[in-house]
Amino acid sequence: MTATISQPKPENSKSVPQGGTPGETTVCVIGAGIVGVNCALAAVKEGFKVTLIDRIAPGEACSFGNAGILAEWSFVPTFGPEVLRSVPGYLLDPKGPLTIRWARLPHILPWLLRMLRFASVSHQRRAADAMRHLTIGCSDAYGALAAEAGAPELVRRDPVLQVYDNESDFKKAEADLAFRASYGIKYQALDRKELTDLEPALGPDFKWAHALLGGGTTTNPGRLTKVLAEAFVKRGGTLKQGEVRGLARQADGGFRIETSDGVLEADRIVLAAGAFSHKLAALLGEKIPLGTERGYHAILADPGVQVNHAVGWKARAFYASPMEMGLRLAGTVELAGLEAPPDYARVKVMTELVPKLLPGVKTEVSTQWMGFRPTLPDSLPVLGPSSVAPGLFHAFGHQHVGLTCGPATGRVIARLLKGEAPNVDLTPFRADRF
Numbered sequence: 001m002t003a004t005i006s007q008p009k010p011e012n013s014k015s016v017p018q019g020g021t022p023g024e025t026t027v028c029v030i031g032a033g034i035v036g037v038n039c040a041l042a043a044v045k046e047g048f049k050v051t052l053i054d055r056i057a058p059g060e061a062c063s064f065g066n067a068g069i070l071a072e073w074s075f076v077p078t079f080g081p082e083v084l085r086s087v088p089g090y091l092l093d094p095k096g097p098l099t100i101r102w103a104r105l106p107h108i109l110p111w112l113l114r115m116l117r118f119a120s121v122s123h124q125r126r127a128a129d130a131m132r133h134l135t136i137g138c139s140d141a142y143g144a145l146a147a148e149a150g151a152p153e154l155v156r157r158d159p160v161l162q163v164y165d166n167e168s169d170f171k172k173a174e175a176d177l178a179f180r181a182s183y184g185i186k187y188q189a190l191d192r193k194e195l196t197d198l199e200p201a202l203g204p205d206f207k208w209a210h211a212l213l214g215g216g217t218t219t220n221p222g223r224l225t226k227v228l229a230e231a232f233v234k235r236g237g238t239l240k241q242g243e244v245r246g247l248a249r250q251a252d253g254g255f256r257i258e259t260s261d262g263v264l265e266a267d268r269i270v271l272a273a274g275a276f277s278h279k280l281a282a283l284l285g286e287k288i289p290l291g292t293e294r295g296y297h298a299i300l301a302d303p304g305v306q307v308n309h310a311v312g313w314k315a316r317a318f319y320a321s322p323m324e325m326g327l328r329l330a331g332t333v334e335l336a337g338l339e340a341p342p343d344y345a346r347v348k349v350m351t352e353l354v355p356k357l358l359p360g361v362k363t364e365v366s367t368q369w370m371g372f373r374p375t376l377p378d379s380l381p382v383l384g385p386s387s388v389a390p391g392l393f394h395a396f397g398h399q400h401v402g403l404t405c406g407p408a409t410g411r412v413i414a415r416l417l418k419g420e421a422p423n424v425d426l427t428p429f430r431a432d433r434f
């Protein structure tokens with residue numbers, strides 16, 4: 001990344017009108033993951049002149065390889081006192097759901113220490129109250145978007161199953177789901193017979209389960225992102241490939257965007273560069289403590305067993321999701337920052353565990369993958385106006401639920417671009433909250 005070009009000091013950001021005029025205002029969305037594509041599509045639908053830029057093709061970074069769950073119920077941060085208590089056990093278990101690359105610890109320690117401040121039930125409850133506005137309703141939204149884009153097969157509205165191999169995990173989940181039900185989430189406890197009626201291939205240890213209702217899945221998150229990017233282009237949006245290397249505000253209040261493929265100018269920027277967004281915000285002088293939780297997937301193109309629903313093994317933190325390309329095992333967390341190469345030992349863990357979930361499964365891996373979940377210390381995204389650069393809007397940091405939060409994030413950004421009050425209280429998502 002090159003140095004920042006000129007840096008006019010922003011005037012009082014509150015006095016600068018940030019809303020634009022459809023048909024006139026130019027908008028550059030940086031990042032064509034599922035979040036940026038949703039923002040770009042929502043903005044072009046409002047009539048803005050939108051350019052979507054990414055250094056790679058749409059949907060090829062973190063949005064490529066997720067578990068595909070439209071997790072309307074996932075508005076409570078995973079990281080809380082219970083996970084904190086379990087961390088030592090996780091780290092001692094080579095097949096545990098969390099691992100740390102110790103050599104990278106000095107780099108990630110400041111972010112990890114900040115995270116500890118948010119490991120409280122009171123924070124989880126406050127965060128849930130904010131996040132539910134971004135998760136609930138996403139399945140209907142994706143159903144409509146995929147249908148409009150001519151690919152309705154990409155969105156399924158089947159229940160998602162959460163399964164347990166011991167009663168204590170089931171009871172804990174029961175209490176947690178009761179809290180989520182207070183926000184309207186629907187679920188059903190299943191006994192072994194009800195479970196195997198839905199999933200005959202499940203192993204005998206899984207005697208307890210919940211069916212999570214009202215959400216859904218996508219059968220291919222990468223293709224979903226690409227299809228929505230194509231819909232954006234069909235509506236008149238411009239898709240460009242190039243790496244953004246410099247950002248600067250101009251005297252007229254607009255932005256100069258230096259890319260590997262030349263210079264762009266835009267009246268507004270939407271920053272949706274996933275786990276790399278803080279690097280670009282820093283070019284305009286904004287410090288945001290974004291970190292990353294890396295996750296992995298394995299594709300079993302020929303699993304040899306029939307799996308009808310996405311099945312989450314909560315204690316092991318991965319899903320077995322039936323997808324267009326086969327059975328995808330996706331999940332787990334590795335803390336190792338942005339620079340270290342992937343360590344596919346995480347994939348091996350999932351393939352070693354999956355025969356207990358699905359006896360008889362063929363564990364030959366056809367492809368393996370690693371992605372960077374963008375995560376802030378309080379597990380909430382940064383969404384809304386920049387705190388230093390009027391006209392810059394942030395849309396990143398959706399950690400484990402970026403696919404789920406895409407449509408609502410796009411709607412918020414479209415309203416901000418029009419200068420309208422957002423339909424969601426953005427205070428918990430402010431860039432300067434740390």
Ligand SMILES: Cc1cc2nc3c(=O)[nH]c(=O)nc-3n(C[C@H](O)[C@H](O)[C@H](O)COP(=O)(O)OP(=O)(O)OC[C@H]3O[C@@H](n4cnc5c(N)ncnc54)[C@H](O)[C@@H]3O)c2cc1C
Pocket residue numbers: 030031032033034035036053054055056057058059060061062063064065066067068069070071242243244245272273274275276277280294295296297330331332370371372373374395396397398399400401402403404405
């Ligand atoms: C294993 C795993 C399972 C998951 N499962 C789920 C799930 O089931 N449901 C769910 O809701 N979420 C899930 N997630 C989380 C979800 O995938 C992410 O939150 C989401 O993909 C983030 O989307 P994004 O658009 O913010 O980032 P990305 O998809 O990473 O997109 C950011 C884009 O910005 C581009 N970019 C970065 N820097 C620059 C630059 N300087 N110039 C140009 N372009 C740039 C990148 O190339 C990239 O394309 C999972 C994640 C993982 C890893």
